[in-house]
Amino acid sequence: MLTPALRNCRFLKAARCEPTDTTPIWIMRQAGRYLPEYMAVRSKVTFIELCKTPELAAEVTLTAQRVLGVDAAILFADLLPMLEPMGIDLEYLKGEGPVIHNPIRAASEIGRIRELEDLDSLSFVFEAVRQIRRDLPPNIPLLGFAGAPFTLASYAIEGGGSKNYVATKSMMYCDEGAWRTLMERLARSLIRYLNAQIDAGCQAVQLFDSWAGCLSPDDYRDRVLPYTKQVIEGIRPGIPVINFLTGNPALLPLLRQAGGQVFGLDWRVNLADGWKTIGYDVGVQGNLDPVSLMADLPTLRQRAKSVLDAAAGRAGHIFNLGHGVFPEVPAENVKALVEMVHEMGTKP
């Protein structure tokens, strides 16, 4: 049940392709290292301690929304902790990011991945959601999120970041049975995990398929799309899903088939072309190149205007970057971008 303030907020109206007083904006990774207020909290704890301490996760989430003046908050969390209760041994190494000590390197090891049934060990996530929702302004929606099945499978198989996804694709290409078992378990786990975020207080969720751009359209269609679709179809009715994939504009028609109410575009495609491909009956989110935030303000303004112009006055555009904001970006520029978008955005 949405309050009237939430039902009529900019973000959720745009997600329903309804006109808004101006274009809504939020920034992927808005509670991140570029922000001094975030670093003040982060300097006292490790990254994973921050993720697992609801009071601190709530604090950085709320602070980022407040200091930027963005139209949505997004839960501070990471893609990978949901894999821990599924049997993945995860560690965040200082300066190196996440490492999985027991990656799934053979089809015979798929049995080590258990479907997520009991959510108790992830209660820190839902507690953070409750605290954030309690303290957010009443007209600001809270977004939950998770990795899409392919991106999570890649982490579980590669054990960390990857350049060529050799192990992941080898399993996908050569052992369809093992691949389907893994993707099924991830999909069913994701439905439970995302619905629990919604039950705790999120008004929308985003699926991040950050790594699926390495796939050909045929492979995405046959080996990935069915599971992303399964997740989206399992989400509580009435909750908008933002379906975001980066790195391959040729997958956009298939991304649409996978479902969702809003489609996240990266900057590799012109937003006008991307929206046309996906269909004007759904919303789009994006798609400023994050490096634009390293530029001087007149250049940033001109580049933000290009993205707004590409939306051509249609209702249903949520402004964002095409990927997360970098640590090196000046926080002042992010604040300036939010003001520019509100000022230059699509008006009724």
Added chain:
Amino acid sequence: MLTPALRNCRFLKAARCEPTDTTPIWIMRQAGRYLPEYMAVRSKVTFIELCKTPELAAEVTLTAQRVLGVDAAILFADLLPMLEPMGIDLEYLKGEGPVIHNPIRAASEIGRIRELEDLDSLSFVFEAVRQIRRDLPPNIPLLGFAGAPFTLASYAIEGGGSKNYVATKSMMYCDEGAWRTLMERLARSLIRYLNAQIDAGCQAVQLFDSWAGCLSPDDYRDRVLPYTKQVIEGIRPGIPVINFLTGNPALLPLLRQAGGQVFGLDWRVNLADGWKTIGYDVGVQGNLDPVSLMADLPTLRQRAKSVLDAAAGRAGHIFNLGHGVFPEVPAENVKALVEMVHEMGTKP
């Protein structure tokens, strides 16, 4: 002046969109670390010594063509040595690849990049071309190559590989004058360098824009396309240019505008869709996902067949991977792929 054997070889006929007895194939990085015959030579010298010793560069080029039975040889060389006489201080560190000690990090430093006028310091490249051409079978063309202006500019600015191209894009976005000066110098240098390869004995050349996939269509069109086009227009008439870009199918219409006779596709796009986008009046090269070579032979065969099927019997398809072959790939699989393509390829 082409000999009849070369004029009528599979590769050059396909590059002119003429029918061939079967689909021609070569493999990007075919003289590479996956090949035992290459490693036998490489184990005695460093990578850059191999590049700069014409006898050895010729040996690995010729051996790869012979043991694989591919329809073209490609000069063994690297993208970066041409930057040395332009003022770049380049070193290949063991296990880490190329490092540039004096990257161009500010517009004020553009003056350090000189246009390549005297080719004497690159004579090892042209000497290798002469030796390879002398010893190649008379019906096998030799391909020359170079990095496209954007990819070379990225190396010169970042100083090495890059995840987000922050320095490169910052200059491109914020200092148009400096950017255009750098791209102009690279374009004019590339014309001289590639024409010298042709004069020494190459029958076609490939431009590698390996990193341009990080760009939006607008940025590619305004800041990159004019210089790639300038290079292609400067190539000796009658010499086919393969224009290859990886990482962003949305750039394909612009790649066509930049020119060339054959367009290299990566696997992120279906070859049928890519060819339709680019136009059937020109050839296409590609586009098997290189990870396919890690699969069992029946899977490899089925995946190679999908690429051949996408060409739908049209003349003008040159089979290749969508990117270079990995070191981990079994050489036997590469040989098997060449046989499969010749066996299953498009017949008259």
